[in-house]
Amino acid sequence: MDKSTMENSNEDLDLFRSIEYTGNGFYWTVGFLIFVIAFGLYGYFHQVLYGLGVTGMAQPISWGFYIVNFVFFIGISHAGTLISAILRLSQAEWRRPITRMAEIITAIVLAIGGLHPILDLGQPGRMWNLVTNGRLQSPLLWDVTSITAYFAASTVYLYLPMIPDIAILRDRGVKPKWLYQFLSWNWQDTPEQKRVLERAINILMIMVIPIAVSVHTVISYIFAMTIQPGWHSTIFGPYFVAGAIFSGIAALMIAMIAFRKIFHLERYLKLIHFQYLSTLLLIMSIIWFYFTFSEYLTTFYGNEPDEMRVFNYKFIGDFAPYFWLMVFCNFAVPVIILSFKKTKTIPGILVVSFSVLIGMWLERLIIVVPSLANPRLEYPVGIYIPTITEWGLFAAGVAIFILGFLMFAKYFPLISIWEIREGRESSIKEVAHRLQSYMPDTYEEDELERALK
Amino acid sequence: MQESGNHRWGMVIDLNKCTGCGECVAACKVENNVAIVGAEESEMDRTMFWMDIITTHEGEYPDTEVTYFPRPCFHCDNPPCTKVCPVRATYRNDEGIVTQIFPQCIGCRYCMAACPYTVKSFNWFAPDWPEEMNSSLNPDVSVRPVGVVEKCTFCIHRLQKAKELARAEDRELREGDYLPACSESCPTDAISFGDLNDPHSEVNKLAKSLRAFRMLEELGTEPKVYYLSKVE
Amino acid sequence: MHDIRKYLVTLVKIMAIFMLWGSSWAQESFQPVQFNHDYHLGDLGLTCLDCHKNAKHQERASIPNIDICSECHEDEFDNVEADKVFEYISFETAIPWKRVHRVPDHAYFSHRRHVQLGEIDCIVCHGDVEQMAAPFERPFVNMDMNWCLDCHEKSQISDECSDCHR
Numbered sequence: 001m002d003k004s005t006m007e008n009s010n011e012d013l014d015l016f017r018s019i020e021y022t023g024n025g026f027y028w029t030v031g032f033l034i035f036v037i038a039f040g041l042y043g044y045f046h047q048v049l050y051g052l053g054v055t056g057m058a059q060p061i062s063w064g065f066y067i068v069n070f071v072f073f074i075g076i077s078h079a080g081t082l083i084s085a086i087l088r089l090s091q092a093e094w095r096r097p098i099t100r101m102a103e104i105i106t107a108i109v110l111a112i113g114g115l116h117p118i119l120d121l122g123q124p125g126r127m128w129n130l131v132t133n134g135r136l137q138s139p140l141l142w143d144v145t146s147i148t149a150y151f152a153a154s155t156v157y158l159y160l161p162m163i164p165d166i167a168i169l170r171d172r173g174v175k176p177k178w179l180y181q182f183l184s185w186n187w188q189d190t191p192e193q194k195r196v197l198e199r200a201i202n203i204l205m206i207m208v209i210p211i212a213v214s215v216h217t218v219i220s221y222i223f224a225m226t227i228q229p230g231w232h233s234t235i236f237g238p239y240f241v242a243g244a245i246f247s248g249i250a251a252l253m254i255a256m257i258a259f260r261k262i263f264h265l266e267r268y269l270k271l272i273h274f275q276y277l278s279t280l281l282l283i284m285s286i287i288w289f290y291f292t293f294s295e296y297l298t299t300f301y302g303n304e305p306d307e308m309r310v311f312n313y314k315f316i317g318d319f320a321p322y323f324w325l326m327v328f329c330n331f332a333v334p335v336i337i338l339s340f341k342k343t344k345t346i347p348g349i350l351v352v353s354f355s356v357l358i359g360m361w362l363e364r365l366i367i368v369v370p371s372l373a374n375p376r377l378e379y380p381v382g383i384y385i386p387t388i389t390e391w392g393l394f395a396a397g398v399a400i401f402i403l404g405f406l407m408f409a410k411y412f413p414l415i416s417i418w419e420i421r422e423g424r425e426s427s428i429k430e431v432a433h434r435l436q437s438y439m440p441d442t443y444e445e446d447e448l449e450r451a452l453k
Numbered sequence: 454m455q456e457s458g459n460h461r462w463g464m465v466i467d468l469n470k471c472t473g474c475g476e477c478v479a480a481c482k483v484e485n486n487v488a489i490v491g492a493e494e495s496e497m498d499r500t501m502f503w504m505d506i507i508t509t510h511e512g513e514y515p516d517t518e519v520t521y522f523p524r525p526c527f528h529c530d531n532p533p534c535t536k537v538c539p540v541r542a543t544y545r546n547d548e549g550i551v552t553q554i555f556p557q558c559i560g561c562r563y564c565m566a567a568c569p570y571t572v573k574s575f576n577w578f579a580p581d582w583p584e585e586m587n588s589s590l591n592p593d594v595s596v597r598p599v600g601v602v603e604k605c606t607f608c609i610h611r612l613q614k615a616k617e618l619a620r621a622e623d624r625e626l627r628e629g630d631y632l633p634a635c636s637e638s639c640p641t642d643a644i645s646f647g648d649l650n651d652p653h654s655e656v657n658k659l660a661k662s663l664r665a666f667r668m669l670e671e672l673g674t675e676p677k678v679y680y681l682s683k684v685e
Numbered sequence: 686m687h688d689i690r691k692y693l694v695t696l697v698k699i700m701a702i703f704m705l706w707g708s709s710w711a712q713e714s715f716q717p718v719q720f721n722h723d724y725h726l727g728d729l730g731l732t733c734l735d736c737h738k739n740a741k742h743q744e745r746a747s748i749p750n751i752d753i754c755s756e757c758h759e760d761e762f763d764n765v766e767a768d769k770v771f772e773y774i775s776f777e778t779a780i781p782w783k784r785v786h787r788v789p790d791h792a793y794f795s796h797r798r799h800v801q802l803g804e805i806d807c808i809v810c811h812g813d814v815e816q817m818a819a820p821f822e823r824p825f826v827n828m829d830m831n832w833c834l835d836c837h838e839k840s841q842i843s844d845e846c847s848d849c850h851r
Binding site for chain 1: 536538541558574598
Binding site: 541544546547550552554555556557592593594595596606609610613614617620621 | 744789790791793795
């Protein structure tokens with residue numbers, strides 16, 4: 001290592017703290033999370049043993065928490081890779097401390113969300129049928145395909161930019177040595193290696209965006225492809241994608257705030273980062289409202305009886321408290337808090353993020369249950385009260401997410417060290433150069449040549 | 454083996470004749486080993502019917518008009534449920550019957566969510582009969598395991614047997630050879646069943662009657678169960 | 686060293702006991718009577734349908750019981766197994782045969798379809814019964830769906846799910 005990088009690595013000592021220092025709090029948290037997960041697993045074994053009857057689902061509400069949480073978790077997974085890829089692609093320089101965390105959220109939550117349909121199966125032992133007898137005409141198979149693709153792409157996209165950081169850890173002699181030795185893939189920071197890595201990241205970043213969009217579009221298709229009132233809607237694809245990014249940003253900011261607080265990373269995760277992200281969140285909130293408004297206005301104006309039964313069930317019926325709470329959480333809270341500089345602070349942003357997560361979870365619930373509760377034929381309206389098993393598995397899902405995030409933070413830097421260094425060393429010049437090229441009185445070199453000819 | 458594809462099985466239910474007695478519901482439950490759930494489960498809306506009766510009320514008391522709609526699976530020609538099945542556990546066969554292949558079903562319940570008529574039931578728990586009843590189960594129909602979706606199959610096991618008998622006797626399938634349990638048991642003959650492709654069959658004639666209509670026809674699912682509307 | 690040898694010897698003894706016990710357990714006959722197909726078919730010249738009377742015209746082939754056995758077993762024969770049969774007959778109790786060939790209840794299998802209409806020989810599914818001196822303990826072939834479909838495909842018979850599943 002030459003002198004300048006030595007200095008920098010001293011500067012970035014804060015970033016190693018989560019790896020090199022383990023407090024009691026860590027063990028307590030992990031213990032608690034494992035307890036919650038064990039409780040959820042117990043519930044699941046109970047369910048496998050006795051059948052799905054241990055849940056609150058019934059006729060006609062045959063889908064409940066599992067599908068709701070499936071859509072919710074997959075939605076959060078959009079935080080990551082999509083945001084990170086878009087920020088990288090648009091060369092937003094403020095992305096540097098954020099991208100890694102966003103990508104981890106994607107990888108972990110996607111794994112959790114992807115497992116949810118399995119919780120929902122009546123015969124999980126026959127899952128292999130999806131491979132041997134899968135029908136590609138079924139939207140569920142589209143899901144299986146695109147979630148698998150997204151998981152593969154996003155884990156690679158998480159891993160590749162981590163290689164230089166793993167090499168830094170390896171060179172520092174962090175234990176377990178074999179892990180970093182193995183994962184660093186003999187990274188020596190040579191220009192050739194850097195060139196290859198950059199190229200790989202660029203290819204992946206462009207590939208990942210359409211896959212990410214497809215994932216949530218396809219999830220919405222599960223509902224939209226049926227002819228059920230409240231589901232059969234053309235805007236469901238973009239509506240779900242927008243909602244996914246919306247809840248994803250909220251989850252990302254909660255993770256950032258918690259991490260910054262625990263490891264005192266105020267120097268890296270600055271207020272400006274949160275303000276940029278919360279502006280994005282505000283935009284998404286307005287987009288979300290726009291979609292919701294269009295969706296329900298068309299239903300209301302069309303006034304089709306079957307559709308209206310579901311509509312009324314949401315607006316003034318049994319689900320009205322949830323519906324209006326959702327509108328409050330997803331629209332009122334973000335718009336009010338984030339519009340004023342005075343409230344656009346870290347605590348304010350934290351409140352908004354939690355509010356959005358609750359609101360978006362409610363939105364998934366409001367999409368899944370009311371349509372099922374109001375069958376077209378003259379049956380009584382269904383009721384759905386989730387049981388302790390379902391709540392337990394929901395809690396376990398959240399706990400697995402936190403645990404995964406913690407374990408990751410224990411072994412790998414949550415903020416990309418080399419990208420921070422790169423930003424410090426070369427990007428300022430680059431950005432200055434780029435800015436200059438936007439100006440009317442400067443020429444790109446090739447443009448200059450052309451002008452001279 | 455059998456000359457499939459020549460038939461298109463369908464049902465016509467005359468609402469004028471139906472008294473809502475529930476014989477078809479009972480016959481269906483017994484014929485098809487449809488699980489009996491306890492009172493507690495029933496309270497949770499988990500009762501299972503392959504044939505159910507939907508009751509509609511019109512007008513204010515005392516001038517109410519009550520109509521009973523016996524409701525089997527409608528065996529749509531364009532079924533929304535089979536389209537979404539991820540494992541081909543339900544599909545429409547060449548003779549128009551929408552069948553359930555129970556050992557193939559993974560229990561995702563997508564078909565239940567997609568069916569606009571909500572005719573499908575799910576085995577939330579493993580079916581459980583009182584010990585004495587085990588020997589009265591119909592051996593011709595499988596007892597479904599926990600975690601699979603089921604629904605009316607137009608008593609397809611009766612078709613399998615009827616076809617075999619006809620072939621053993623070296624003749625064509627005749628009208629009346631194959632009747633589902635509901636149709637056979639109806640005391641007022643409200644439920645007729647037969648081949649809609651056969652120009653001489655009773656169902657074919659009834660289905661062309663001016664009184665004939667189908668449930669939620671506007672959805673384009675092309676159900677093969679017709680109702681004959683009530684007339685005074 | 687000596688201890689280890691002692692230990693090994695004990696272990697071998699225990700294993701031997703277990704093996705003896707296991708083999709004696711296996712020898713206990715599976716079926717109530719050691720019915721000899723070879724003798725009845727080969728030496729006496731009976732055919733399958735003489736006893737399995739429904740195999741051609743019914744869904745189930747039927748396992749013969751005392752009402753059929755008694756047609757010949759009117760008296761004691763000079764054979765232990767035959768005596769057992771005679772005992773069942775004289776006490777008018779059914780022989781508790783164990784059913785070995787079984788198709789799951791979600792599949793429609795009919796002997797008539799296969800024997801009468803399909804003209805398939807018994808030996809195709811049940812093996813060369815004429816050579817069997819002992820009754821069935823396990824099915825001749827593992828009757829799973831792939832096995833069914835193999836034959837259906839070869840003979841170009843319908844492979845529609847709903848033709849068999851119910």
